[in-house]
Amino acid sequence: MTLRKPFFKDWEHVMSYDLAAKHKMPITLGEFALCKEKSQEGMEGWDKVVDSKDIILSKMMNGARLSLRAFATVPGVEALAAFLVYYKMEERRKWDNECAEMKVLQDPQDLVAGAYIVYRKEKKVPFMPQRDGVVRSRARILEDGSIMIAFRSAVHDDAPKINNITRTETSLSCYLFRQTLDANSNPVLNLFLLTTIEADVPIPKMFINFILPKIYRKHVDDMRKAALAYQKEHPGYEESVREELDELADSTFRPCDFEAACDVPPREVAV
Numbered sequence: 001m002t003l004r005k006p007f008f009k010d011w012e013h014v015m016s017y018d019l020a021a022k023h024k025m026p027i028t029l030g031e032f033a034l035c036k037e038k039s040q041e042g043m044e045g046w047d048k049v050v051d052s053k054d055i056i057l058s059k060m061m062n063g064a065r066l067s068l069r070a071f072a073t074v075p076g077v078e079a080l081a082a083f084l085v086y087y088k089m090e091e092r093r094k095w096d097n098e099c100a101e102m103k104v105l106q107d108p109q110d111l112v113a114g115a116y117i118v119y120r121k122e123k124k125v126p127f128m129p130q131r132d133g134v135v136r137s138r139a140r141i142l143e144d145g146s147i148m149i150a151f152r153s154a155v156h157d158d159a160p161k162i163n164n165i166t167r168t169e170t171s172l173s174c175y176l177f178r179q180t181l182d183a184n185s186n187p188v189l190n191l192f193l194l195t196t197i198e199a200d201v202p203i204p205k206m207f208i209n210f211i212l213p214k215i216y217r218k219h220v221d222d223m224r225k226a227a228l229a230y231q232k233e234h235p236g237y238e239e240s241v242r243e244e245l246d247e248l249a250d251s252t253f254r255p256c257d258f259e260a261a262c263d264v265p266p267r268e269v270a271v
Contacts, residue, residue: 029253032174055070171198
């Protein structure tokens with residue numbers, strides 16, 4: 001079997017690709033590479049909204065598209081624990097306080113490890129209409145040992161649009177968890193968050209510059225508390241999830257990673 005060549009040729013191609021087709025496509029290997037490139041990109045074109053010791057948040061507006069990048073340093077947190085409290089819905093529901101409702105629409109056990117579809121309704125925030133979204137998610141452990149969750153919008157019969165709630169279009173976003181150590185060999189999580197959404201209505205500057213930074217900072221702090229609690233409550237948790245993690249390794253693949261293995265648009269449509 002031959003692995004597919006990268007479907008999307010660059011970041012702009014992902015952003016501009018036909019939504020109806022993209023909503024039905026599995027997340028491809030190349031999208032992990034594109035997200036990783038964004039984590040290594042310089043600051044040209046990005047405007048800093050927060051610049052502190054523990055978190056840097058920057059934004060970029062491109063027409064109706066809002067992109068946000070956050071780099072956070074989280075002492076005491078192990079990357080694997082942080083990943084698990086994000087990735088496992090039963091854990092995330094315990095701490096994700098921006099979320100009013102969250103449910104898995106397609107059981108991960110029905111798919112290849114690391115991929116699922118989730119419906120999420122946000123709590124109402126000032127200056128913005130209430131929003132919800134359906135996202136297709138996939139996780140991988142990369143060659144360098146870091147862990148990435150990539151996700152973008154999808155459609156699902158069990159999550160139709162709701163009147164008076166704005167459906168968010170997530171073009172491509174990710175979480176990247178990197179493990180480092182401090183001078184005393186204590187764990188330190190380096191967390192990268194990338195969010196790219198297409199706004200159907202203008203997003204107020206008040207929300208972007210003042211409210212959003214508070215939401216991001218609280219989100220990271222809530223995750224930190226949840227990960228520390230998980231580490232304390234589940235000693236030896238690494239071994240208990242080792243088999244599952246092996247299935248997410250960069251050396252393993254899904255059927256749709258191979259040429260002619262599933263029904264996705266042909267390569268020539270994408271170039």
